[in-house]
Amino acid sequence: xxxxxxxxLSSDGVRATLLSCLFxxxxxxxxxxxxLWLEKVHGFSGAEIGVVLAIAGFSRAVAGPVTAAWADxxxxxxxxxxxFTILLTAGFAxxxxxxxxxxVFAVILVLxxxxxxxxxVVETALLRLTRKGQPTYGxxxxxxxxxxxxxxxxxxxxxxxxxAFWPIWAFMLVISAFMIAGSAAMPREPRLARAELEQPxxxxxxxxxxxLRNPRFSLFVFAAGLIQxxxxxxxxxxxxxxxxxxxxxxxxISVLWNIGTLAEVGFxxxxxxxxxxxxxxxxxxxxxxxxxxxxxxxxxxxxFWLLLPLQLLHSLSFAATFLGGMRFIQTIYGDDRAPTAQMxxxxxxxxxxxxxxxxxxGPLYDRxxxxxxLAMTGIAGLGLVLAxxxxxxxxxxxxxxx
Numbered sequence: 001x002x003x004x005x006x007x008x009l010s011s012d013g014v015r016a017t018l019l020s021c022l023f024x025x026x027x028x029x030x031x032x033x034x035x036l037w038l039e040k041v042h043g044f045s046g047a048e049i050g051v052v053l054a055i056a057g058f059s060r061a062v063a064g065p066v067t068a069a070w071a072d073x074x075x076x077x078x079x080x081x082x083x084f085t086i087l088l089t090a091g092f093a094x095x096x097x098x099x100x101x102x103x104v105f106a107v108i109l110v111l112x113x114x115x116x117x118x119x120x121v122v123e124t125a126l127l128r129l130t131r132k133g134q135p136t137y138g139x140x141x142x143x144x145x146x147x148x149x150x151x152x153x154x155x156x157x158x159x160x161x162x163x164a165f166w167p168i169w170a171f172m173l174v175i176s177a178f179m180i181a182g183s184a185a186m187p188r189e190p191r192l193a194r195a196e197l198e199q200p201x202x203x204x205x206x207x208x209x210x211x212l213r214n215p216r217f218s219l220f221v222f223a224a225g226l227i228q229x230x231x232x233x234x235x236x237x238x239x240x241x242x243x244x245x246x247x248x249x250x251x252x253i254s255v256l257w258n259i260g261t262l263a264e265v266g267f268x269x270x271x272x273x274x275x276x277x278x279x280x281x282x283x284x285x286x287x288x289x290x291x292x293x294x295x296x297x298x299x300x301x302x303x304f305w306l307l308l309p310l311q312l313l314h315s316l317s318f319a320a321t322f323l324g325g326m327r328f329i330q331t332i333y334g335d336d337r338a339p340t341a342q343m344x345x346x347x348x349x350x351x352x353x354x355x356x357x358x359x360x361x362g363p364l365y366d367r368x369x370x371x372x373x374l375a376m377t378g379i380a381g382l383g384l385v386l387a388x389x390x391x392x393x394x395x396x397x398x399x400x401x402x
Contacts, residue, residue: 028147
């Protein structure tokens with residue numbers, strides 16, 4: 001496509017958008033309904049569900065860098081897509097037939113690690129393949145976020161309609177299988193000839209972890225990771241606070257969740273191009289400010305009418321931080337190393353900090369209720385301090401390949 005035809009539809013961009021929509025439709029089932037499946041079908045207690053998800057989060061600190069090192073040795077960028085989607089399809093197929101606690105626990109652990117491991121691969125492919133032509137990255141990512149809502153809605157309706165919980169498993173199995181097809185449909189993008197392709201696995205792993213020696217990247221990793229991890233209390237206890245402490249109906253709670261998601265979709269679709277005039281670091285700082293304000297306000301048990309605009313801050317605490325992070329990684333590492341950088345970020349900072357926030361959120365709710373949000377204010381505040389340091393850091397030359 002030439003510069004004179006910027007509006008031309010890109011088939012590669014469309015394929016990446018469809019794969020991303022499939023992934024996030026599955027995410028829309030996995031996050032809210034996987035705990036329900038484990039409780040109702042396999043008899044897991046709340047504590048057991050929290051433990052398996054937390055262990056999966058901490059395990060990604062190892063799985064992320066290891067997967068990145070493996071993927072760096074593959075000549076086709078689709079290799080990790082195939083690995084994760086085939087593993088997910090086989091795992092969900094097996095899950096239906098398992099009954100023993102240990103076996104279910106082990107498979108769920110692997111599936112959760114695999115699904116989150118797929119996230120940075122899908123995200124970087126979407127950013128890379130929508131750079132020219134249509135759809136734009138903002139539109140594509142906004143559609144993917146909307147697919148999250150669609151996935152949640154479909155599974156919720158099917159659960160109510162059937163009076164059972166097998167639609168949770170069936171939906172995840174079908175989505176995973178479709179993602180194999182979606183991965184095959186992605187363009188075959190051979191990597192540039194690089195010495196890393198010939199390196200032993202251990203050297204590639206060391207090179208990936210070596211990215212953390214770049215002070216700019218390290219600041220980013222922990223700044224964005226802490227800001228996004230601060231949502232842990234909302235995701236684990238937000239609905240409980242609204243229902244039990246503020247007496248809200250399920251309909252009101254659904255409205256609040258949907259407002260946040262729509263704010264995210266609106267930011268990514270309508271403001272992504274406008275936000276491109278700002279440095280990625282500026283977007284991360286804005287996300288940190290939004291998170292600090294949001295969690296502090298929610299700790300005060302505001303009325304429903306005030307919660308509506310507060311939920312719009314999701315466009316900053318998540319969307320601005322996410323978009324700034326994606327652009328930051330792409331800026332300093334480019335196409336060839338961005339997937340590795342994303343996996344290092346997700347594994348070393350994002351997953352463990354979020355897992356820790358989730359792990360402490362249950363006891364915080366049990367003991368404090370809504371004031372537990374103030375612990376998230378502290379986490380977001382620390383992330384904001386690091387984000388300001390990143391913003392003030394003088395940009396240097398492009399980092400070495402290590």
